[in-house]
Amino acid sequence: MIMTSVIDALARHIDRARVVADGPELDAAAAVWNGAVSHRPALVVRCETTAEVRHAIRVARESGLPLSVRSGGHDWAGRAIRAGGLVIDLTRMRHVTVSGNVATVAGGATSADVAEAADRQGLAVATGTVGTVGMLGLSLGGGYGPYNGCFGLAADNLLAAEVVLADGRVVQADTELLWALRGGGGNFGVVTSADVALHPLAEVLAGSFIYPWEQAEQVLRGYGELLEGAPDALTSTIAVVAGPEGPTVVVSPTWSGPPPTEPLSSTGSPRSAHL
Structure with missing residues (x-):
């Protein structure tokens, strides 16, 4: 009843x-x-x-x-x-419009929706690594991804937001609320639309390298030293992943922009490598 x-x-x-x-x-x-x-x-x-x-x-x-x-x-x-x-x-609210270097993104748009709209204009957006993730949910939670080195987190690229508050009021986020939304999660209201920064990016080189567990110390130390002095063009995700033969170290680097003219570093002997 x-x-x-x-x-x-x-x-x-x-x-x-x-x-x-x-x-x-x-x-x-x-x-x-x-x-x-x-x-x-x-x-x-x-x-x-x-x-x-x-x-x-x-x-x-x-x-x-x-x-x-x-x-x-x-x-x-x-x-x-x-x-x-x-x-x-919000999954029926997926429209994305691009004006200059800004995308206006509806609350249910996925990362792929925004990336595809940006790409049609020769631009890129700071997203995560899975296209079906909600773009604004990702941004409100921080937003790690392959472009963090050069563009920052997805949250850093959140420029403006339309928010429905708990009392039903619809507001344009002021400076304080926008600061809280960038990484504070969906605790402050429902974001129904937001402006997200886009960036020129003509070339991207990405790959994945899988190392046996026996090389874990060598690989982690080597990549740690590499990333300390690496340019912002390089973003690298490193994970320990369980496999049928035991744990492995998976390194997934992304280079944004023209490829380097010389190798940055070489460490370990990967079991498999894909570029």
């Missing part, structure tokens, strides 16, 4: 067909990247405009329902889905 009244309240300003409250459709709407996440919301609201996000927040607040926001759904703990709560699903 209570949930029926919530759905009726949502349907005053949102098409009832986009309010998902039961059955296989709810299971599908609540599925996220981490398949181990099994908690289930009470309902999912597929918003298409800022006004609809505002209405959904007000209904959740008036009904006393826990609230969460889903964009790309890649948070490892599944925090886009609140157990027994109302989920604002």
Whole structure:
């Protein structure tokens, strides 16, 4: 009975067909990247405009329902889905427009959406490494990726934001709120649109090198020394990864711009190398 009244309240300003409250459709709407996440919301609201996000927040607040926001759904703990709560699903808000060196990004746009729009203008954006990750969720959480050396974190490139606050007000983030949004996560409101900096970038060289565990100390020391004096054009991710034959060290470098004329360094003997 209570949930029926919530759905009726949502349907005053949102098409009832986009309010998902039961059955296989709810299971599908609540599925996220981490398949181990099994908690289930009470309902999912597929918003298409800022006004609809505002209405959904007000209904959740008036009904006393826990609230969460889903964009790309890649948070490892599944925090886009609140157990027994109302989920604002932004995945239908994916439009991206480019003007000069700035992209205006809707709340549900993925990293790939933004990268493709930027690339059509000969530009690049500081994203992560997986195209299906939500661009704004990534930016609000910090945003590590292959261009960190030359462009900074995704959060560093967040220029402006339209935010729906917990009381339903829609605001353009002032200096203080924008500072908090850059890495503070989705704790301050729902970001329905944001401006993101784009950068000229004509050439990129990327690769992956896998080293046996026996070379871990040599490789980690060598790359540590290399990165201390490396130019900003080089960003390198280093990880210890479990494999069928035991742990390995995986180095994934990205060089942004014209390739160096001389090798920067050589360390270890990789089991496999891809450029």
